[in-house]
Amino acid sequence: MEDMPKRVLVVEDEADIQTAVRTLLENSDYEVTSAENGLVALELLEQGLQPDILLLDLMTPSMSGYSLLYELHRRGVSNTFSIIVMSGDVLTKQQIDLFGIKGFISKPFDIDELQAMIVSV
Template identity: 35%
Template sequence: MVIEEGHPDASATDREGVEDEPRGDFRARVLVVEDEHELRALIARWLETRGYQVVEAPDGRDAVELLEAGLEPDVILLDLTMPRMDGRAFLEWLRNEPKHAHRRVIVASAYLEDEAPVDADRTFAKPFRPDLLERELARLVGE
C-alpha cells in the first residue's frame, strides 16, 4: 500500500504486506499535521485501524494551539509544506519549547530533497509505505 499525497483513490489501496492486527501501544496518540484534507483523513483512519488515537491539524499553527491547549501526543506526523505555519517553522517552535522539545516527530514530505529537517526523529518521502510508518511509530512509542 502506498499513500500518495492528494490522491482521492488512495483509500482503495492494497494492504499487501501489512498485517490486519493492530500493533503498538493502544493508548498511543498521534498528531497528524497535514494540509491536504483527503490525505490527512486517510492517514488518520488508517492509524485508527492500527489502534492509535489520532488528532488532526491542517497546519502548524493549529498544531501549536492543540499542544498549548494540553494535547500530549506520543508522536507527531508532520508535513513540511503547509499554509500559515509550515512544518519547518512548527518543528523549530516545538524544539524551542521546553514543554514540547522532547516530542517525537516523523516528517513525511514530498520535498525532503530540498532540505531535510535535522530535528526530526525520522523522515519519509511521500508517497511512503504505511508498513514502514507503522514500524517506525511502534519503535518511537516504545522508546
C-alpha cells in the same frame, strides 16, 4: 500503562493523506488528533494536547512544519514526543539532529512503511 493507546498528532493539509493516515492509526488503536497546519497544531499543544508522536508534513499553509519545528524547539518541548516527518522536502542531518526527529518518510509514501516507522518509535 503499557495498554494505553498512543496519542498521535497528525499535521497534514492534504485531506486525502490526513484521512488515510487517520484511518490507519485508528484501526491500529491509536488516538488521533489532526491539524491542517502548524498553527493549529501549536494551538492544540498550547491547549494541553500531549501526543506521544507528532506526524508532520513540512509544507503546510499558515504555519509550515519547518516553522512549527523551530517553535517547538525554541519552547523546549520538541523532545517531549517522537517526531516523524512525512514530506516531499528534504531535511539536513543538522535539522534532524537539532529537532530530534526520529523518522523521515518521503511523499508519496507507502502506508505500510509509515505504519512500520510509527511502531518503531
